Amino acid sequence: MLGFLASVAAALGNDSHLPEVLFGGVISSLFSILQFVFAPFWGSLSDKHGRRPVLLFTVAGTAASYLLWVLSGSFWLFLAARLVGGAFGGNLSVATAAVADVTSRTERSRAMGLVGAAFGLGLVTGPLLGAYSAKIDLSVLYPDLRDWGVNPFSTPALVALTMSLVNLIWIGARFSETLPAAARGRAREPRLRNPVAALLAVDRPEIRRINLVAFVYSIAFVAMEASLVFLSAQRFGYTASENGLLMGYLGVCSILTQGVVVRRLLARRPETQVLGFGLISSTLGLLTIGFAPTPFVLYAGVGLLALGSGLVNPASTGLISLYAGEEEQGRVLGLFRSLGSLSRAITPLCAGALFWTAGATTVFVASAALAILAWVAGRGLPQPRA
Numbered sequence: 001m002l003g004f005l006a007s008v009a010a011a012l013g014n015d016s017h018l019p020e021v022l023f024g025g026v027i028s029s030l031f032s033i034l035q036f037v038f039a040p041f042w043g044s045l046s047d048k049h050g051r052r053p054v055l056l057f058t059v060a061g062t063a064a065s066y067l068l069w070v071l072s073g074s075f076w077l078f079l080a081a082r083l084v085g086g087a088f089g090g091n092l093s094v095a096t097a098a099v100a101d102v103t104s105r106t107e108r109s110r111a112m113g114l115v116g117a118a119f120g121l122g123l124v125t126g127p128l129l130g131a132y133s134a135k136i137d138l139s140v141l142y143p144d145l146r147d148w149g150v151n152p153f154s155t156p157a158l159v160a161l162t163m164s165l166v167n168l169i170w171i172g173a174r175f176s177e178t179l180p181a182a183a184r185g186r187a188r189e190p191r192l193r194n195p196v197a198a199l200l201a202v203d204r205p206e207i208r209r210i211n212l213v214a215f216v217y218s219i220a221f222v223a224m225e226a227s228l229v230f231l232s233a234q235r236f237g238y239t240a241s242e243n244g245l246l247m248g249y250l251g252v253c254s255i256l257t258q259g260v261v262v263r264r265l266l267a268r269r270p271e272t273q274v275l276g277f278g279l280i281s282s283t284l285g286l287l288t289i290g291f292a293p294t295p296f297v298l299y300a301g302v303g304l305l306a307l308g309s310g311l312v313n314p315a316s317t318g319l320i321s322l323y324a325g326e327e328e329q330g331r332v333l334g335l336f337r338s339l340g341s342l343s344r345a346i347t348p349l350c351a352g353a354l355f356w357t358a359g360a361t362t363v364f365v366a367s368a369a370l371a372i373l374a375w376v377a378g379r380g381l382p383q384p385r386a
Contacts, residue, residue, distance in 0.1 A: 027082060028348055034086030035341035040195045043093035043334025047327060050184060051098040052177045054091065059168045061088030066161035073149030081157075090341065092119075093334035100321045100329045101178035105384070109271050109318025110263045116313045117259030124251035127244070130156045183327045195338040202332070206382055207323045211336055213378040214316040217279065218343035220370035221309055223351035223363055224286060228302075230352075231360040236295050250302050257310025270383045271315045271322070278311025279375040283368045290364025308371075322384035 046054040065085035072078040096115060103111045136155040139146050145154075202208055232238040232246055265274055285305030292298040317336065324332035355363050 027079070029345040030079070031082050031086035031089070032341045032345035034083055035090040036195060036338045036345060037090075038087045039090035039093045039338040039341060040198055040331060040334035042091050043097060043330030043332075043337070045330070046094045046097060046179070047330040048184060050177050050179050051094055051101065051330070052171070052175055054094050055098075055171050055175065056168065058088045058091035058094065059164060059171060062091075063161055063164035063168060064088075066157050066164055069157035070154045070161060071149035072157075073146070073151055077149065078151075090334070090337065093337040094330060096317065096321075096333045096337070097330040098178045100333070101180075101326075105322060108321055109274075109314050110266050112317040112321070113258045113262040113266070113310075113314035115317070116262075116310070117255045120251050120255040120258060124248055124255070127247070129159055131244075133159045179329075195335055195342075198331075199335050199339070202335070204323060207320060207332060209377065210316055210319050210323065210381060211339055213275070213279075213374045213381075214312075214320075214336060215339040215343060216370050216374040216377065217282070217312055217316075218340050219347050220282070220286065220367040220374070221305075222343050222347040223367045223370075224289070224305065226348040226351040227355045227360060227363045228289070230355055231289070231364075232295075232298065234360060235292070236298070246299070246302065249299065250306050253303050253306030254310050257307050258314055261307070262311055262314050265311070266315070266318075271319050272378070272381050272383050274311050275315040275319065275378055275381070276375060278308045278313075278315060279371055279378065280308070281305070282308030282312065283371040283375070284308075286364050286368040286371060290361045290368070319381065319384065 042054055042058055062085060065081050065088060068081035068084060069078060072081050096112070099111050099115055100108060133155045134153060137152045138154050138158075139150050139152055142150070199208060199211055228250075229238070229243040229247070232243055238246065262274065265277075269277075281304055285301045285303070285308055288301030288304060289298060290301075292301055317333070320332060320336050321329060351363055354366070
């Protein structure tokens with residue numbers, strides 16, 4: 001596979017960095033494609049049978065994928081582990097729907113901000129745990145375990161497996177069903193189908209429109225994620241540790257925005273206005289990063305972008321939930337999450353190739369243009385009733 005990707009890189013005019021970018025992008029894309037397919041299915045299934053059983057089943061499946069990774073002595077077994085993880089990892093829509101079940105309409109978007117803050121905290125701490133645990137090679141410490149498929153990257157997978165089991169035990173012991181039986185009785189029969197076709201079949205234009213806004217914005221944001229460390233290394237000579245600090249700064253700013261700022265702002269402003277503020281702030285942040293002449297300006301741009309994304313994500317999730325009925329929260333939020341996964345499947349490859357062929361500024365200007373396009377598409381969205 002690496003040989004094929006190297007030939008693609010050579011055809012694009014770059015044979016130094018692009019093969020690694022493409023290879024990592026392919027693995028990430030396969031994982032996201034499975035999430036794209038399964039997120040609406042798990043959401044619909046939870047509308048029909050309740051959130052608790054679906055969460056138990058999918059978290060157990062996620063734990064199984066990490067166990068397979070621990071014992072993946074070959075690349076193909078590792079790939080199978082990631083595919084299983086992608087299929088069961090589409091359950092974020094179920095957890096989000098559970099939040100919608102237990103919050104009032106006036107509290108909905110602020111609660112989604114807390115979900116986003118928790119997700120951001122995971123994105124900050126997860127890579128740190130992975131980086132430190134990857135330094136422990138069980139296949140060297142215990143050579144006999146190689147016969148069981150234990151490999152140099154089994155330790156991070158073992159940490160993830162442990163956390164998944166803790167999560168599974170917590171759900172079994174403490175999580176009570178949030179969806180009333182009456183709402184389950186009105187839910188549609190879940191089907192595994194093309195999420196894009198399912199979205200187009202939604203009969204409410206406001207749901208289709210806010211999903212379009214969120215999808216276009218997600219492409220812009222993921223393109224930034226895929227390119228930021230390359231820009232900082234190329235333009236300012238950042239090392240891996242310095243890039244780690246930069247990404248940590250992005251995550252901390254996003255956590256503070258979603259956990260503190262957005263909750264106070266949504267108490268005073270409607271979701272549609274907060275969404276607009278976030279898209280404008282993101283546009284300014286992307287342009288600032290793309291043209292940043294110094295590290296200080298780079299950090300300022302990242303802060304603006306983190307503020308923007310911290311406003312956009314809970315506002316768009318809250319709007320989608322408020323537009324949907326009680327009996328279809330899982331399905332509609334699943335469609336929303338699946339489009340986010342689709343953006344993560346297609347964008348890293350495209351952004352990486354564009355970066356190494358057209359340059360960093362081109363990537364960030366294009367991302368800013370997408371953010372403005374999302375702002376234009378979101379103008380005129382109706383504010384849901386309180």
